[in-house]
Amino acid sequence: MPLNTEVSRKQSFKSWESKMNCRNKNHFLEMWKATYSEKFADEVEIFSKIRRGDRIFVSSGCGEPQYLVKSLVKYVESNPKAIFDTEIIQIYSFGVTPYSDPKFQSNFRHNTFFIGDNTRTSVNDGTSDYTPISMSNVPTLLRSGFVRIDIALIQTSLPDENGFLSLGVSVDMVKAATEKASLVIAQVNTNMPYTHGDGFIHISDVDYLIPHDEPVLELQGSISSKTAQKIGNYVSRLIQDGDTIQVGFGILPNEAVAHLNNKKHLGVHTSLLSDGLINLIKLGVIDNSRKKLNRGKTIASFCMGSREAYKYIHDNHSICFRTIDYTNDPLVIAQEDNMVAINSALEIDLTGQATSESIGGRFYSGVGAHQDFMRGAAMARNGKTVLALQSTAMGGKLSRIVPTLSESAGVTLNRSDVRYVITEYGIAYLHGKTIRERVMELIAIAHPKFRPWLLEEAKKRGLIYRDQTFNHGQKGKYPEHLETHWTTNSGMSVFFRPVKVTDEPLFRDFIHALSDTSLYLRFFSKRFDMPHERIQSMITTDYTRQMAICAVVPLDRKEMIVGVGRYQIDDSTYWADIAFAVRDDYQRRGICSALLSYMTHHAKKKGLLGFTAAVLMENEPMLKTFAKGGFDISGKLEFGFYNLKLAFRN
Known part of the structure; x- marks a missing residue:
């Protein structure tokens, strides 16, 4: 019987409870503490190992070791001259980021590869750094030493009987950071699920362990809207039984997942594992039975979701967490037949250029997985790339489909990357089409009140015929x-x-x-x-x-x-x-x-x-x-x- 059936899931929930009860007694932790007593030092002693100018990697997303971060800052407050000119390297932060506070300017400089709500202000006012890069390239950047890692602050599960700790919900580039860091400090948390795949690290490879239990960060789902539901419904029409899907971050990709309940034999090869995907696994919609690679396995790199999602992935052999240079490698993605990449954007121009990382010159998020999956899926046999966005922003005051991208906006996806574009007004297919055809396709799915403006702007720029009429929806218009x-x-x-x-x-x-x-x-x-x-x-x-x-x-x-x-x-x-x-x-x-x-x-x-x-x-x-x-x-x-x-x- 497959592990992801409802019967086996009930058994897994029981397994979760029983193993957590065992681990809450700290049986294995105490056993290894006796063997490696020197690794369980006082926090002040541990943080005193950090030197000026060190580069400190902090596990990110929902795997962020919040207690370690708070303890580090507390140490700096008590010893203001002990640590200075250090660089905090993090991929994305949804938790605590006290090091971006101006009062710690001489102690820390924050460098992020993906901008979250907690760091957006500091990045845009110049007190934090942003490194634009596709996620698949980050582990190589760390392993090569181009970005030096001296200290790694990570969060793990309790060690098992063989001394292995699991990185749990955040494997992504954390594994590469632990391999390059001179000093690895782990927050051991009984609430961190024990996940399978690449995320194991042996206790002998960790320099210091600080046991501290706290809830693993959860990502709360956004409230759906009628607009999002329409977009999700359009996206679902493109998904066929047996497809393998990647779903990006945001309400629109999540809404697309919510409309897939009637599909069969879907597979998952993604960087982000969400509650929506886990729900489809529970329903039997996702069984990975038709995948070309890793058949029978859900492949992901990190999980951001609810406590129920973390319970589900705990010790679940059908879910495999791989490093992000594998999950996001376009050449790996391209090997999956019928691969569908579903992502969102902030803005797209009439020629098909799209940005997901900035609003004009204001940095908003990051390159993330967009380029990796959109290019990989485009190369896959029968692959599809789907870009979903609401037709308007600012409460309907602005069109997200624009004549040209806002000044200084970063082009996350170039014209050749974009194939299907979906708004609440329909589906536009751009691949292989002329500029004139793209313009008309995109105007057709723009908000109706912006269509006359877009048509006139396209004429001014010479993108379409000067006498071009727009009769989309007129049933008798002869093509x-x-x-x-x-x-x-x-x-x-x-x-x-x-x-x-x-x-x-x-x-x-x-x-x-x-x-x-x-x-x-x-x-x-x-x-x-x-x-x-x-x-x-x-x-x-x-x-x-x-x-x-x-x-x-x-x-x-x-x-x-x-x-x-x-x-x-x-x-x-x-x-x-x-x-x-x-x-x-x-x-x-x-x-x-x-x-x-x-x-x-x-x-x-x-x-x-x-x-x-x-x-x-x-x-x-x-x-x-x-x-x-x-x-x-x-x-x-x-x-x-x-x-x-x-x-x-x-």
Whole structure:
């Protein structure tokens, strides 16, 4: 039975309670204390080992050793000349940061790789430093000595019977810091979960241990909103059964997770493990059964969540914490088929450049995992990158989709990194599109009150046609840009264009040119009459939700429709149902294959995930056409029909 089933989780909760009861008695701690008594020195003696100019690494996130930090500052207050010109190196702080207080300016200089609420002010007023870097590169930075680490202040679980302590909720770059530090000081906390993976450190490799119990920092979930729920729902449409997901930090990625309860066999390869992901594991939505790497294992680098989440990950063999240079390595991420990276941004311009780290020249957060996962997922087979953001900021006063990024803003993701962009107004797909196409896609998902402004600004900058009109949502707006000339495999030249409301005579001729067999194979009906009402319903097209492409050839200075392909988008899945018909005298000339190829190209540009089709079992030509279409095909035979799913490949 898999460890992440509900039955085994109940057993794990019992295991948590029993092991915590045992460890609360400090049985193993006392045993190792007798062996390594010199490691349990007085705090004053321990902190006296710190010298001027030392670089002190502090475990961050929810693994921050709050007691050690407070004790260090207390020592400095009592011995103001004992420590000065030291550098505090931390990745992100959600706990106590007294060293950023101006009164300790001569003692500490704070350097962070990711800005949290507690350090944002000091970074922006110049009293703390910020080092912009992708998280995957930090361990190498530490191991190489480019960023020197002299002291490591960490927090661990109690030692086990073999003397191993666990880094618990924060493995990330902490392991690299402990390997390079000359002096490792550990706060041993009975509340720190014992996690599996890379986060073990033997007591012999720790210089000093300070036992102190306190609650492990928890990250409280944000209150959801209708806007966030809409965005989460759009994101969920792009997630398919069997996908492996990464979810970034923030309310929007979390909201996306909350909408995945109906998915199956999802996998997780992420840096941040959250309550939302753990809830999906409990529900059986995440079982990691289809992952290419680390099958059966949830892979993460750190956990920020609730006490219940920490209980769940304690001694859970199905959850593996790896160092962040593994979890965030784009080359590792790229090896996971169907990898989906879900992250958020502060602002995106009309060409697709996005920032998640600054608001203009004001530093806000950091590069974090964005570049790592967005590039890794883009390289993965059938991978997707999703950037979610609310359409407005400042209570609706500002648009997050802007003509150009604010002055001095950091470009976290360049134009080629961004593929799917989602707001509460829909999904924009940018990959492989021209600047003009990107502009129109992004204006379409901007807040309606900012769309006229964005359109005019785009015209001023020459990003779109000067006479460009914007009619998004107008169902009858003819998509002229889809008109194209095509040469079939047989060498026949065909003009492809969307069906027009004026096509009724041509469409009637096309229908009547089909044999009874062709009509039956296309419409599954023995009714062969085509009155005005029926034909009109076929040519009156809502271009925002469906598409009908006609294959046209010249005939006596007129047009003749020789084939039609049509698809209808299912908004709930982001797939489209597709069907074709070709005049009998033009069959076996490559028209259907060409239509399928062109409509697949168009559907991919819209960001659709694939086609569905119902095909009569005797319609062998259509089945063969789909088989040669370059899809990942699945389906089954029911009541004389093949119900097919034609998944797009990258």
